Structures are given as C-alpha cells and as structure tokens.
Amino acid sequence: MVKRLTTRAADYSEWYNDLILLSGLAEYSAVKGSMVIKPYGYAIWEKIQSELDRRFKESGHQNAYFPLFIPKSFFSKEASHVEGFAKECAVVTHYRLKLSDDGKEIVVDPTAKLEEELIVRPTSETIIWNSYKNWIQSYRDLPLLINQWANVVRWEMRTRLFLRTSEFLWQEGHTAHATEKEAVDEARLILDLYAEFAENILAIPVLKGYKTANERFAGALDTYCIEALMQDGKALQAGTSHFLGQNFAKAFDVKFLSREGTQEYVWATSWGVSTRLIGGLIMTHSDDNGLILPPSVAPKKVVIVPIFKNDEEKQQVENHADKIMQDLKAHGISFIYDDDDSKKPGWKFAEHELKGVPLRIAIGPKDVLTNSMEIARRDTFEKALFPADNPALVVNELLNSMQSNIYQKALDMRNKNTHEADDYTEFKRILDNEGGFIWANWDGTEESEMKIKEETKATIRLIPLEAMKVTGKCIYSGRPAKMKVLFAKAY
Amino acid sequence: MVKRLTTRAADYSEWYNDLILLSGLAEYSAVKGSMVIKPYGYAIWEKIQSELDRRFKESGHQNAYFPLFIPKSFFSKEASHVEGFAKECAVVTHYRLKLSDDGKEIVVDPTAKLEEELIVRPTSETIIWNSYKNWIQSYRDLPLLINQWANVVRWEMRTRLFLRTSEFLWQEGHTAHATEKEAVDEARLILDLYAEFAENILAIPVLKGYKTANERFAGALDTYCIEALMQDGKALQAGTSHFLGQNFAKAFDVKFLSREGTQEYVWATSWGVSTRLIGGLIMTHSDDNGLILPPSVAPKKVVIVPIFKNDEEKQQVENHADKIMQDLKAHGISFIYDDDDSKKPGWKFAEHELKGVPLRIAIGPKDVLTNSMEIARRDTFEKALFPADNPALVVNELLNSMQSNIYQKALDMRNKNTHEADDYTEFKRILDNEGGFIWANWDGTEESEMKIKEETKATIRLIPLEAMKVTGKCIYSGRPAKMKVLFAKAY
Numbered sequence: 005m006v007k008r009l010t011t012r013a014a015d016y017s018e019w020y021n022d023l024i025l026l027s028g029l030a031e032y033s034a035v036k037g038s039m040v041i042k043p044y045g046y047a048i049w050e051k052i053q054s055e056l057d058r059r060f061k062e063s064g065h066q067n068a069y070f071p072l073f074i075p076k077s078f079f080s081k082e083a084s085h086v087e088g089f090a091k092e093c094a095v096v097t098h099y100r101l102k103l104s105d106d107g108k109e110i111v112v113d114p115t116a117k118l119e120e121e122l123i124v125r126p127t128s129e130t131i132i133w134n135s136y137k138n139w140i141q142s143y144r145d146l147p148l149l150i151n152q153w154a155n156v157v158r159w160e161m162r163t164r165l166f167l168r169t170s171e172f173l174w175q176e177g178h179t180a181h182a183t184e185k186e187a188v189d190e191a192r193l194i195l196d197l198y199a200e201f202a203e204n205i206l207a208i209p210v211l212k213g214y215k216t217a218n219e220r221f222a223g224a225l226d227t228y229c230i231e232a233l234m235q236d237g238k239a240l241q242a243g244t245s246h247f248l249g250q251n252f253a254k255a256f257d258v259k260f261l262s263r264e265g266t267q268e269y270v271w272a273t274s275w276g277v278s279t280r281l282i283g284g285l286i287m288t289h290s291d292d293n294g295l296i297l298p299p300s301v302a303p304k305k306v307v308i309v310p311i312f313k314n315d316e317e318k319q320q321v322e323n324h325a326d327k328i329m330q331d332l333k334a335h336g337i338s339f340i341y342d343d344d345d346s347k348k349p350g351w352k353f354a355e356h357e358l359k360g361v362p363l364r365i366a367i368g369p370k371d372v373l374t375n376s377m378e379i380a381r382r383d384t385f386e387k388a389l390f391p392a393d394n395p396a397l398v399v400n401e402l403l404n405s406m407q408s409n410i411y412q413k414a415l416d417m418r419n420k421n422t423h424e425a426d427d428y429t430e431f432k433r434i435l436d437n438e439g440g441f442i443w444a445n446w447d448g449t450e451e452s453e454m455k456i457k458e459e460t461k462a463t464i465r466l467i468p469l470e471a472m473k474v475t476g477k478c479i480y481s482g483r484p485a486k487m488k489v490l491f492a493k494a495y
Numbered sequence: 496m497v498k499r500l501t502t503r504a505a506d507y508s509e510w511y512n513d514l515i516l517l518s519g520l521a522e523y524s525a526v527k528g529s530m531v532i533k534p535y536g537y538a539i540w541e542k543i544q545s546e547l548d549r550r551f552k553e554s555g556h557q558n559a560y561f562p563l564f565i566p567k568s569f570f571s572k573e574a575s576h577v578e579g580f581a582k583e584c585a586v587v588t589h590y591r592l593k594l595s596d597d598g599k600e601i602v603v604d605p606t607a608k609l610e611e612e613l614i615v616r617p618t619s620e621t622i623i624w625n626s627y628k629n630w631i632q633s634y635r636d637l638p639l640l641i642n643q644w645a646n647v648v649r650w651e652m653r654t655r656l657f658l659r660t661s662e663f664l665w666q667e668g669h670t671a672h673a674t675e676k677e678a679v680d681e682a683r684l685i686l687d688l689y690a691e692f693a694e695n696i697l698a699i700p701v702l703k704g705y706k707t708a709n710e711r712f713a714g715a716l717d718t719y720c721i722e723a724l725m726q727d728g729k730a731l732q733a734g735t736s737h738f739l740g741q742n743f744a745k746a747f748d749v750k751f752l753s754r755e756g757t758q759e760y761v762w763a764t765s766w767g768v769s770t771r772l773i774g775g776l777i778m779t780h781s782d783d784n785g786l787i788l789p790p791s792v793a794p795k796k797v798v799i800v801p802i803f804k805n806d807e808e809k810q811q812v813e814n815h816a817d818k819i820m821q822d823l824k825a826h827g828i829s830f831i832y833d834d835d836d837s838k839k840p841g842w843k844f845a846e847h848e849l850k851g852v853p854l855r856i857a858i859g860p861k862d863v864l865t866n867s868m869e870i871a872r873r874d875t876f877e878k879a880l881f882p883a884d885n886p887a888l889v890v891n892e893l894l895n896s897m898q899s900n901i902y903q904k905a906l907d908m909r910n911k912n913t914h915e916a917d918d919y920t921e922f923k924r925i926l927d928n929e930g931g932f933i934w935a936n937w938d939g940t941e942e943s944e945m946k947i948k949e950e951t952k953a954t955i956r957l958i959p960l961e962a963m964k965v966t967g968k969c970i971y972s973g974r975p976a977k978m979k980v981l982f983a984k985a986y
Contacts, residue, residue: 038562
C-alpha cells in the first residue's frame with residue numbers, strides 16, 4: 005500500500021475511488037467511460053454470478069445468448085422504450101477500416117457503410133422479443149424463462165467505477181407467460197430472489213417495493229426494486245424486476261394459441277442486476293482501512309502470514325502453517341499463504357486489510373510450541389488465540405459469525421439512518437443533515453414528485469409493496485396524502 | 496421433429512445447418528451475421544466453459560474483464576496486427592440517437608460524433624497490453640496469467656452457424672513473462688491443455704503442431720494449434736496458442752525491471768477457443784438421426800420415457816420411474832422425465848435422438864414386474880435390459896463406455912482419412928476423392944504453399960512439433976523437401 009487511503013469523513017467519493025484502485029478491484033481504461041475489471045474485482049463478480057446463476061436455474065430458468073447488436077429500427081417499435089433507451093447509445097455505422105491513401109494511418113472505409121445502423125445493446129428486450137416471435141406458438145411453449153449474462157453499453161459522460169460506466173456486465177432475464185398473473189408472479193419471485201441474495205450473500209439489507217410511474221423502466225407497467233442504503237446516506241438501487249404487460253408482445257407481434265383456442269398476446273417480464281452490485285458492496289461495508297467483504301463473496305477467505313526471525317524458526321513455522329493449510333484445503337476453504345520475504349508482516353497486515361481478506365492467521369514460533377494460531381477478524385479487528393487442532397472448524401465458525409455481523413452492522417446503520425418526515429421543512433432538514441432514507445406522505449402526483457426532486461435532489465426510491473395506512477397530508481402539496489413512500493438521494 | 500433431417504450423404508452442409516436448427520442449438524438472428532445461441536446450445540457452451548475455466552485456474556490463471564471498445568489508433572501500434580485485424584471490424588462512430596425532425600423515426604445525432612472511432616474488439620491484445628503497461632514494473636509482477644471470457648466481433652459476409660459468425664463468444668488468454676523460454680512454455684502448456692480438453696471432454700481427437708508464417712496469428716512469432724478432422728474430410732482449427740515474442744510489449748512500451756536490475760521488454764502469449772468448438776463437436780460425432788454428444792458435455796445425460804396403456808399401468812410405471820430418478824438424482828446424473836401425454840413414445844424417441852441425449856431409459860409395465868429398465872445408447876443404438884437395482888451405477892458405466900466409444904469412433908474416422916502423398920498428382924487425387932488429412936513433403940517456401948492453396952484450396956494445417964525425418968522432394972516445386980507437413984481443406 006504505497007498511497008494511503010482517503011478517509012470516508014474527509015471525502016467519501018474519493019475514498020470510494022481510491023479504495024477500488026488501491027485494492028486492485030478495477031481501474032479506468034483508455035476508452036472514455038469504460039473500466040477494466042481486474043482479477044480481484046472479477047473474482048468477486050464470479051462469486052456473484054455463481055450464486056445468482058444457481059438460484060436462477062433452481063427456479064427453472066435457462067441461459068441463452070442473443071446478439072450484441074440491435075438494428076436501429078427495433079427501438080422504434082415500443083414507443084416508451086425508445087424514449088428511454090435509444091438515446092445515449094453506441095452506434096455502429098461502418099464495418100470496415102482501411103489504410104489511408106497516404107498509407108500513414110487507418111481510417112473508416114466510407115464504402116463500408118451499413119444500410120441500417122446497429123446499436124450496441126443497452127438492454128435486450130427488443131432483440132429478444134424479435135426471437136420470441138418464432139419461439140412461441142402455443143400455450144405449450146409457455147412459460148419461457150430465459151436469462152442472459154452479457155455486457156451492455158449506455159453512453160455516460162460522467163462515470164464512476166462500478167456504479168456508472170458506459171459498458172457494464174449484468175444478467176438480464178426475459179420471460180414470457182400465458183397470463184398476466186403468471187407474469188406478475190414471476191416479477192415478484194425474482195424480486196424476492198434478488199432480496200434474499202442481497203441479504204444472505206452480499207450481507208446488504210434491502211427494502212423491497214415498486215417504482216413510481218416516473219421512475220419505471222422504459223416500457224414497463226411496473227418496476228419492482230430492491231433499495232439499499234450506503235454509508236454516506238445515499239440510496240443505491242441494487243436490482244430491478246419489471247412487469248412489462250403485453251407491451252413487447254404487441255410491439256413484436258408475439259401471440260400464442262391459448263388452451264381455449266384463441267390467439268392472445270404474451271405477457272412479459274424482464275429483470276437484471278449488474279456489476280454495480282460490487283459498488284454497493286464496497287459502499288455498504290468497507291471502512292477507512294480498506295475493503296470489508298462478506299465471506300460469501302471474498303475471493304480468498306483467509307490469509308496466513310508466517311512470522312519468524314531465523315531459518316530454524318522459519319522451518320518450524322512453515323511446518324505448523326502447512327498442517328493448518330492442509331486442513332483448510334481439505335475443507336474447501338480458500339486461502340493465501342503470504343511468505344513473500346521482501347515484505348514485513350506489518351506491511352502484509354495492512355495490505356490484506358486493504359483487500360478485505362476476512363480472516364488473518366498469524367503464525368509465530370510461540371504458536372508452534374503451543375500448537376495454536378492467532379486469528380484476526382477484518383470486520384471487528386478482534387484478535388484471539390485459538391488451538392490449532394481443528395483449524396477449519398474454527399475458521400468456519402468465525403466466517404459465519406462475520407457474515408452475520410457484517411449484515412447486522414449494515415442493518416443497524418440503515419435503521420439509524422431511516423427517518424420519517426411529517427412536513428417539508430423537516431424533510432429538507434433531514435436531507436441536508438443526516439441524509440438517509442426518509443418515509444414521507446405523498447399525494448401520488450408526478451407534479452409533487454418532480455418538484456421535490458428539483459428542489460432537493462431526493463427521489464422516491466420505492467412505494468412499499470403492502471400499502472401502509474396513511475393519514476395526513478402530502479409533505480409537498482399539502483393535499484391529502486395517497487401513500488407513504490420512501491425518499492432518498494440516490495446513486 | 497416436424498422436418499426430417501437432410502442426410503450427410505445428400506448434402507453435408509445442409510445436414511449441418513438443419514441439425515442445428517432442428518435440435519434447437521442456435522438460429523440466425525435479425526442482425527446479419529449474428530446468431531442466437533438457444534438454451535440447448537448455450538448449455539453445451541456452459542459445460543465447455545466450466546471444464547476449461549477449471550483447467551485455467553488450476554494452472555494458475557485468473558479471469559478479468561477488459562473493455563469491448565478499442566480506440567482505432569491502438570490497432571496501428573503493432574504493424575502486422577493491424578494488417579490482420581483492423582479490416583473487417585464493427586466501427587462505432589456516434590454515441591447518440593435522436594428523434595428525426597419530422598418526429599417519425601430515430602436517427603443518428605450528427606452532433607454526437609466521436610473524435611476517435613471505437614472498434615468493437617475482434618481480439619483484445621491491444622487494449623490489454625495498454626493496461627499491462629501500468630500493471631508491470633518489475634520481475635515480481637511476472638508472470639501475469641490472465642484470461643477473459645468475452646464476445647468479439649469480426650465482420651463476416653458469408654456466415655455459418657457456430658463456425659463463422661460476425662459476433663462469437665470465446666475465451667482469450669493474455670500472459671506476460673520475464674523470459675522468452677517462459678512465454679514459449681506457456682504457449683505450449685496451453686496447447687497441451689487444449690488438446691487434453693478436446694480429447695477427454697469433447698471426444699475430438701486432435702493433432703498438435705504449429706502454423707506456417709503465412710497462417711500465423713497477426714502479430715505472433717509462432718502460432719501453435721490443434722487441428723481436428725470433420726466427417727466430410729475437412730479440417731477444423733479447434734484452438735490456437737500464440738507466442739507473441741516482444742511485439743506487443745514494444746508496441747505498448749511495456750518494460751520491467753529484471754532481477755539483474757536492467758529494463759527489459761516483456762514476453763507475451765495469447766490463446767483462445769470459441770463457440771466454434773460446438774460446430775466441431777457436431778461435425779465430428781453426429782449422424783443422420785441427429786446430434787451425438789459426448790456425455791461430458793451433454794446438457795442432460797438421460798431421458799426417461801414412461802410407456803403405459805391405462806391409468807393403472809401409468810401409476811405403476813411412474814412409481815418405478817420415480818425410484819430410478821431418485822437414484823440418478825442422488826448420484827448427480829442429470830435427466831429429463833418426458834411424460835408429455837400429447838406425444839407418442841416413438842415421437843419422443845426420435846426427438847431425443849435428434850437432440851443427442853446420450854441414454855434413453857424406456858419403462859413399461861413389464862419393467863415394473865421384473866424390476867428392470869431398458870436402456871438405449873445414442874451412439875450405437877444398442878438396446879439392452881438391465882436390473883433396476885442400482886440405476887446410477889449402470890448409467891455411469893454406460894456413459895463412460897459411450898464417452899470412450901465416441902472418441903474411438905472419431906479417431907478411427909480420422910485415421911482412415913489420413914493419407915500420405917508422395918507427389919502432387921497423388922495429392923490432388925486424394926483431395927478430389929477421399930479428402931481428409933494429407934501428409935506431404937514441402938520445401939518450406941511461401942511460394943509453394945500459396946500455389947498449392949490456389950490450385951487445390953488445401954492449406955498447411957500444421958507443421959508437427961517434432962520434425963519428422965524427411966527425404967525426397969517437395970510435392971509442388973520438386974525442390975528438396977525441408978519438412979513433412981499436414982495439408983487439408985479446412986473450415
């Protein structure tokens with residue numbers, strides 16, 4: 005660790021950026037708006053992928069792969085979708101380069117201009133529903149439950165690593181159903197799946213709800229979402245699941261023969277989470293010493309650091325470490341053995357803290373004599389001596405305890421930063437001071453929603469799934485409140 | 496199976512295309528040159544990915560992710576690379592669409608023109624070595640062993656499902672080393688890894704060798720390859736591993752501080768296999784009834800078809816099937832239970848044959864009485880009755896036997912179709928009649944190589960790793976032969 009990490013208090017945004025760069029998760033690339041996900045960051049993404057993929061498959065979904073490029077005309081087919089997605093896109097106009105006439109550089113070959121421009125997918129509803137038209141004839145072909153792991157591009161001028169980059173990685177589910185109810189149930193099932201995953205695997209507590217018309221996905225009738233609260237009091241939308249009604253079926257003319265023998269339009273959902281989750285992971289748990297990773301997604305769960313003064317001690321310490329490692333290996337616990345002799349133990353401790361390795365086992369000559377091991381937890385910095393008889397057993401207990409503790413800490417933080425505002429003055433006071441989530445009464449109009457957003461930058465993060473009983477007035481308009489909703493400034 | 500499969504004898508190329516469409520592996524998309532990989536095809540790709548990924552990780556490689564877009568200027572940095580790759584590319588020139596002035600369609604916004612065009616990666620050496628410049632300072636940072644799973648685009652006018660599409664999925668390894676020897680060793684290690692994977696997992700026998708200068712990857716000093724022979728006597732390049740020397744290090748100025756304290760350019764390799772392997776899999780093993788898949792990559796290993804005449808029989812057969820399925824499940828053997836009552840057993844048999852499910856278990860009332868099961872093998876069509884006491888045990892034995900049998904059949908086919916030609920007349924006669932691999936003497940000149948290619952369409956598929964002793968003359972020029980090489984017409 006050459007450069008010291010900025011503290012959260014000094015500059016949260018710089019802390020976030022520094023932490024990603026210093027811990028080796030990712031970096032900016034030579035291509036404006038694009039990032040390089042480095043091996044350490046990608047290993048976390050692989051853990052996320054494997055946990056989600058298993059859940060998708062267990063609930064009957066299959067993976068497939070659709071083209072990167074979408075003909076421009078496809079976007080015009082669904083009216084509200086084009087509004088939302090056909091704007092900041094990467095547009096492919098040519099298919100060939102050539103050497104310039106002076107032979108000095110390569111240039112776009114003007115004779116290789118595409119008849120119709122291709123858009124690099126910002127999301128794949130259109131290209132997928134264009135295929136579904138051929139796949140769906142009868143109710144026997146439904147439901148169609150498909151997911152895709154892919155890269156997508158949404159051009160961004162102001163980017164932030166993991167949270168907002170022009171290209172990002174994600175999964176996008178696209179399902180087709182015979183009835184409205186089945187489609188809504190699917191969208192809700194995925195919402196629950198995302199929430200369970202966020203809480204149990206990422207240790208990020210989330211609130212479930214649905215979006216206002218204004219915050220919906222372009223083309224959806226309902227957008228369900230999970231929202232998390234970051235340490236700086238800003239909200240992060242961590243996943244969305246959309247009930248698309250028959251919009252895409254109508255746009256791409258996808259009908260099916262029902263059990264009753266009639267031709268009906270198909271009902272649809274789509275849903276996705278992205279590498280943005282890694283940004284949420286960092287901002288929920290980490291501290292001024294570096295990353296704190298829930299053990300479930302930590303690429304390596306343990307680092308073992310041998311400590312010795314001479315060759316004799318070295319030999320003894322290594323033998324002891326070896327026994328411990330064999331036991332960890334036998335129990336499938338991933339670890340690093342850091343015996344780099346060009347670095348001091350103190351340097352190593354700081355480095356692995358920065359990288360958020362959940363547990364550190366330090367082994368010195370004393371531990372050899374007493375058959376023990378000193379384990380330090382990354383989340384609490386607690387250090388304790390344990391007998392080295394059953395290392396894997398001890399390690400697994402600590403990892404489990406750490407997974408719950410990290411979640412509990414995040415939940416406490418969120419609870420502490422969840423407020424209720426009775427009027428607009430109070431609302432603004434909270435936003436300006438503590439930040440966080442704010443429950444408040446809303447009259448249900450887009451007008452109030454937009455005014456609040458303009459004046460405070462806070463948006464309605466979600467409407468709760470089960471409407472709370474509301475009495476009183478809208479904090480903005482003073483008109484009778486229709487519902488109580490969750491506000492926050494958001495990433 | 497509505498449409499009957501064209502036979503291989505009638506039209507090999509149509510058989511191939513029909514088979515992919517009818518078995519539901521993939522289809523053409525609305526975007527010229529791009530394909531949709533359907534769930535059944537993608538499930539095979541996932542098996543391939545997981546087998547390769549495990550091998551990469553076990554040999555010390557890590558995954559990462561680099562940008563989809565590459566600045567145009569990057570291609571000019573490595574002289575021979577630009578020749579090979581900067582031609583048939585998808586070029587992004589704009590980053591925004593807008594509504595046309597008449598409000599009727601969406602058009603490219605001319606004000607959103609990129610200063611420098613971006614190329615959709617056809618391969619990632621340039622963008623990756625641009626990052627490696629920052630990652631490598633000292634010999635301590637080496638070797639750097641990185642792999643990426645990604646989509647790439649190489650514009651194609653004439654496409655063929657899996658074998659040649661404008662967009663395809665692949666993995667690309669990019670490694671950096673302190674010495675020439677280490678880099679060559681890495682390229683060879685990956686060659687061996689690819690060969691072992693092709694033979695043991697895909698059951699495709701391959702020959703290992705290296706390419707002539709003319710057939711090398713653009714920017715490589717040596718291209719190692721594995722070559723397989725398809726049933727129609729044409730060769731398929733199934734994987735390549737390149738020793739890149741210091742070309743990319745020089746192009747992107749990547750130097751490191753050696754152990755001896757000097758500044759040296761880094762040595763490089765790159766290597767890849769793609770969804771093309773699925774094409775190879777189909778063309779190596781399948782027959783006129785449909786796909787034949789090696790059990791290692793078959794998405795489902797067994798299909799169980801219950802056969803009954805009335806409700807009473809149905810109940811008994813289902814109970815019996817259930818016992819068998821529980822045992823298969825307990826042993827981790829994937830299966831389909833096809834109890835669709837709208838289809839006759841004969842229809843189902845044909846359908847699962849078409850899809851290449853390795854084993855079919857038919858269960859009728861007689862099997863209930865005798866506690867047995869009838870198993871049919873997809874590769875040999877052999878049917879036999881087995882006791883149903885230990886279904887998983889029987890199934891696993893048959894699957895293993897099938898995996899070796901499929902490989903052996905492919906090896907026999909290749910051996911039968913591998914020839915040796917002593918002169919050009921013989922060479923042309925073999926090409927015009929049997930096709931297949933032809934070993935022949937070559938004088939080592941590009942001139943003879945190109946003439947043979949022009950006149951016969953056969954190319955040098957590989958030069959063997961261990962030079963064979965050569966006497967005699969080049970089949971083309973009549974000059975003294977330098978080496979014996981492997982020719983074939985190729986995909």
